[in-house]
Amino acid sequence: MRDQSISIAQRISGPFKWFVALAFFVVFLIVFLGYSFFQALSENQLESRNEFLAKQVEFASRDIQKTFRSMDQDMVFFVENLEAWTYERTSNEQLAFEKRARRIFNNHRNLVDSIIVVFPNHVLSFHFDKGNNFVRTFHSGLEEIPLNHGNEIRFKSQKNNLQIITKVNTNRFLSSELSNFYLGASAEKLVYIDGKLLGFSEMNLSPGFILDDLSLEKITNDIREGIKGEYEGEFNNSLTGKNYRAVIHQYPFDFHPFDKDFAVIFIQDKKLITSGIYVTYISLFSGLLLLLIFVIAILFQFNRNTQVANKILSQKADEINELFRRQTFLLQESKGFIYFQDAKGEMTSVGKEVEGVLGYQQKEFIKNFKDKISPNYIQELNLLIDESIKNLKEVIAFEFEIQKKNGDWIRVKIFEKLLYDEKGAFLGNVGILTDIQEKYLAEQELIKSENRLRAVLKSxxxxxxxxxxxxxxxxxxxxxxxxxxxxxxxxxxxxxxxxxxxxxxxxxxxxxxxxxxxxxxxxxxxxxxxxxxxxxxxxxxxxxxxxxxxxxxxxITGQKLWEKGLKDAIKAADQANKAKSEFLANMSHEIRTPLNGLLGIIGLFENTPLTKDQKDFIQIIKDSGDSLSKIINDILDYSKIEAGMMELKMSVFHFKDEIQKIIKVFSGLSIKKDIELTYQYEGLIPTFIELDKEKIDQILYNLIGNALKFTPQGGKIHVLITGEPFLESNIILHFDIKDSGIGIPKDKLQILARPFVQVDGSNTREFTGTGLGLAISKNFIELMGGELKVDSEENVGSTFSFNILGKIFTKESLIISVKSFAGNTPDLDWKNMAAKYPLKILLVEDNAINLQFMQMLMNQLGYDIEIAKDGYEAIEKVEKSPLDLIFMDIQMPRLNGLKATQIIRKKAGGEAFKIVGLSANAFQEDIAEALASGMNEYLTKPVKIPEIAKVIQSCFFELKKTKGVI
Structure with missing residues (x-):
């Protein structure tokens, strides 16, 4: 490897002189070809810039036209879906209409200034003010709206003759659209409008751009024909004083329904397109010279660095050897080795890893490898090799068993690459043999496992x-x-x-x-x-x-039969529950009827001369009656909850005033027991909230009442109310009622909110009650989307916490309407009311006790009333003499109060007087049914004297108002 590195260095140093000569030749060639190459590049630069401007002006025109058409289509769809009664029905249609108008503004903010909608009875306009607020304005007519007929588009509905007038700001729109295209500092963006050129700036379109007459005439003719164009001409920017030869590209667009010619024009100074090439060439030429000098310097240093390079090559050779060593290690880890065979199938070479895999020496395995293959696979293996050579396959894979030197048989896999010459003659092969015994055994176990699974499936x-x-x-x-x-x-x-x-x-x-x-x-x-x-x-x-x-x-036939039986049982249970609810309602009616007479007579008895002891006795009877009435109400409320009949009655009220009123109710008892009762607000508590006021009152009455009941003298009770707004107009109200009372054992907390359950259920308990208050409160809280939680410790105190969902109201118009509900009626003195509020009154009642009570009450009020004992008698009384007010019992023999009311209302003059229902039925559906029959109000027995007096007063004022007296 080291000798090879030295040879490479010698071959490189030989042509060193030729590289130097070549470098000087390249310098001469650059100078010679520089001018002609610059000319070709300048033309190419100009052509490229023209293509760029042509594409950009086309994209700009199409975007402008597409956006304008989108606005036009949205407005057509908007006007075609308008209804003339939009502002004459519910607020939901109005809200949906205004959302569509706002969506059009959001989609076309840069184009649309305002929208004017002309209804048969209304004219509305929408626009965004300087504070970016969406403003809706009602107008008496179109005459009070300033119109500029050059910038309005009118859209008329084909089906209902409605009209929308859209004011558009084309200057702002074009300015916004053209700002999306950057052409460089030397280019101008213009808009052609009926022979006039307007120049683009960041904020608006300004005049002051002039083309030579010939170019302007060509452009005008092409735009009128709807043809895009490319030109060269003289261009003058009077704003900057520049006058230059320019390339011009225009692309027309349509602004229907405006009957004008429009086009986008991009202009660029022709000289500036190629001016950058000079600098580029100078830089390129200098760079090439420096590069050649650098290359020559490197070549001079090459010989000096040859020895270092040889050393590096030697190190690389060592790294290659290390790589081969690692490859050998990988074969050993994978239990495999490489082998080579010739065209006759004889083994010519094998890796030394064969000894680690099979135990044979290399020469030993090369000589006798065919004898080691299991005879069961010889024929199949030879057939596979022959077929592969015949079909010129390049690779084959095969699994078989081979015997190791120690006599063991193992499963192996071979992967062979078959080698051929250019004519397709087989030359031999190179292959890898891998020990797969462990994998083979695992696969066999998997097959056995699958067979076992099949056996399970069959069973x-x-x-x-x-x-x-x-x-x-x-x-x-x-x-x-x-x-x-x-x-x-x-x-x-x-x-x-x-x-x-x-x-x-x-x-x-x-x-x-x-x-x-x-x-x-x-x-x-x-x-x-x-x-x-x-x-x-x-x-x-x-x-x-x-x-x-x-x-x-x-x-599942048997299961379905069982489920059917279960459904029948559930149906029977529901029927039993319904029967129970009906029974409770009937019992309520039967109890309330005599209770009405009892409490009514007691109320009258209070106003007679009495001794102190008699007043005390009367108060005890009255308190007992009120307690009995509360127990009946609790039982009815829970029966409604069990029957799934309890519904929310939402209303908007002054939240803090209502809380203060509830606290005041308990102030007397807290002072009497020397208990410190405080309340506090945290977070954002709005003034007006939409909730079921009656249910939140009942919850707080129950929880604060329980706290007072179970807190000893000298204790403390604190009510904490926090508010957490979410999703704009909604709020989560959280209540904590904390007392220093006797506390609740931990083993009783789980059953605390169950119906008819008390912590102390013995007959010697100190605190009495039905055990329904918490159960009803818990169900009311869950009905309003909350949850009741109790944290208590014996002899320390308890904290009852719950949260409910409400809706915030802040609009001034709504606040005024809510305040008006309260009204300002004069102080009511019910004794001898007839002198102050003269009315003709009919009492329809069949129960003797209630009849006697009402007669006595009316006598004390100063009224001489008429009496009917069923619905038929009531109808006869109405027909004989005019009346102002009827107190109508509901349940009566022969003809009940509901049917009698319906008949009376249908008669001539049947709407001229007020009918007030009196009944012991306290369910909401009973009240709704009574009001639907034609009754004006509904009083639930037992009826209190102030309630009767208030109804008489209200009736008197309504009659006076109807007759125009007030």
Whole structure:
């Protein structure tokens, strides 16, 4: 290797002088050819620049025309989809319409200045102000909108005679579009508009560009004909004072419906196109000289460095030897060796690794290698070699068994490269023999494992088929073929569509194709008629490998029968639950009816002269009645929740005012028990929120009430409310009610929110109640998208936490409308109201106690009322004399209050008075049904005296307003 390196150095130093002469010749040649080469390059540079300008001006024109047509198509689609009633129906149509208008602005911001939409009864305009705010404006008519008829495009709807006027800013649009094309500092970008040239700058289009008359005439003629063009002419930029010979490229475009000629024109100074070539040539020439000097210097140093190069070559030779050593090591690790054979099949050479693989010496193996091959493979191996030589194959591979020197037989694999001369005559081969005994044993074990798997599949009771990816049956494993349409062997080689009956075959084939496409397991259920009767099968299809799919079908007839029985049981349970809810509703009605009379009479009794003891007794009876009413309400609420009938009644209200009102309710009790009750806000708490106010009130009443109940005297209760806005107008409200009460044992926390469950369930417990408050609160919280959490420690206190989702309202118009709901009614003094609020009142009631209560109440109020005991009598009273107000019971014999109300409303003058429903039915659907029948309001028994008085007052003011008195 070292001698070879020295020889290379000598061959290089021989022609050294010729390289020097060649270098001087190249210098002379560069000078000689420089001028002619420069001329050719200048022409090529000019031609290349012309091609570039032609393409750029075409791209610019097409982009401008495409963008303008896109705007035109969007506006046509917009006007054709307008409806005349857009601003006369719901806000959803208005919102969708304005979103479409804003989308057009966003898509064509540089072109569209404003959009004017002309409806039959409205004129609207849309534009973006200086603060980039999307502004909608209503106008009394088109006359108040300034129009410049040179920049408006009118779009009319063919189907509903609506019109859209679009104001466009062509200068801004063209400026924006042309800014996307960079032509270099020496080029000008112009726009041709009906014989005028406007020059492009970063902000607008400015005049001041002049072409010679001949060039301008050619350009004008081509643009009118719609032909692109390339020209040379004199160009003057009056803004900069420049006047030069220029190359000009123009491409016309269409601005329909504007009836003008438009084109984009790119102009560049012809001299500046080639001016850079001079500098380039000087640099190139200098570079070549320096390069030649550098090469000559390297050649002079070459001989001096020859010895160093020889040393490096020697080192490389050592590296090559190391590489061969590593290759040998790799063969040893892979248990293989290389061998060479001649055309007669005799071995001419073998690697020394043969001793490590088979134990033979190299010469020993070369001489007797054929005797070591197992006789079972000799004939097959010779046949393979002969066939390969005959067919001029270049490589062959074969596995067989060979005997090692110690007598063991092992599995080996040979890979041979067959060598031929130019005429195709066999010259010999080179091959690699590898010991694959371990791999062979592993493959045999895999085959045994697969056979065991087949045995398992054959023993399964399921119906198993294997298909190719086209749905052709390949194999099966079935114990009982009586459930098949045809014998399994007859299915092999056929497709699913051929074997299965219609329409099952197409249905099953759909699942099969989905399995092949997605590679995911597909499950399907089929009902088929077999020889044993109707059967239900569950079939799973999955990819067995890249080329096969397996289906496993199982008879699930018994399972389906069991599921049907389970569904029937669930249906029976639902019916029982419904019966329970109906029972609770009926019981509520039966309890509320006498309770209404009881609490009503007590309310009247309070206003009579009483001793102190009598007032105390009355208060005890009243508190007991209110407690009974609350228990009934809790039971009804929970029955609604169980029946899935509880719904959210969303309303917008002043959130902090409502919280303050709730806290005030408990202030008296907290002072009485010497408990410090505080509340605090954190985060962003909006003024107005949309929630179910009644349910959030009930939740807080339950939780704060429980905290007061279980907190001893001198304790503390703190209510923390935090707000976290998300997704613009939504908010998550988080509540923490923390007390220093008796706490809850950890083993009771899991059952705390269960219905009818209390922590202390003994008959000696200190705190009483139904055990429904937390259960109802938990369900209300979950209905509003939240979760109730309890953290408690005995004798330390408890923290009840929950979060709910709400909606923020901040618009001034909405705030005003919400405030108006509260109204400003004068203070109500219900004693002897008849003098102040004279009304003709009819009471429709069949229950004797409630009738007596209402008569006594009306007497105290100062009213002499008429009475009807069912719906028919109420109708007769209405027909005989005019009325102002009817209190209508719902459940009555002969004709109930709902049907009576419907009949009264249909009669002449039936809308002139107010009908207020009175019922013990407190479900929301009962209230909705009453209002739908024609009733104006609905009061739930037990009715309180202030409620009756408030209804009378409201009716009086409404009648006065109707008659024009107020």
């Amino acid at each position: 399964l009771p399921d119906i198993i088929f294997i298909y190719n990816n086209s749905g052709i049956f390949l194999d099966y494993y079935i114990q009982d073929q009586s459930v098949l349409f045809s014998p399994a062997p007859e299915s092999l080689g056929k497709s699913i569509l051929e074997v299965l009956p219609t329409p099952l075959n197409t249905h099953f084939m759909g699942f099969f194709e989905k399995t092949v496409q997605t590679g995911k397991i597909q499950t399907a259920e089929f009902e088929i008629m077999t020889k044993l009767g109707k059967k239900m099968f569950e079939t799973r299809l999955f990819k067995l490998d890249d080329d096969r799919v397996m289906s496993i079908a199982r008879d």
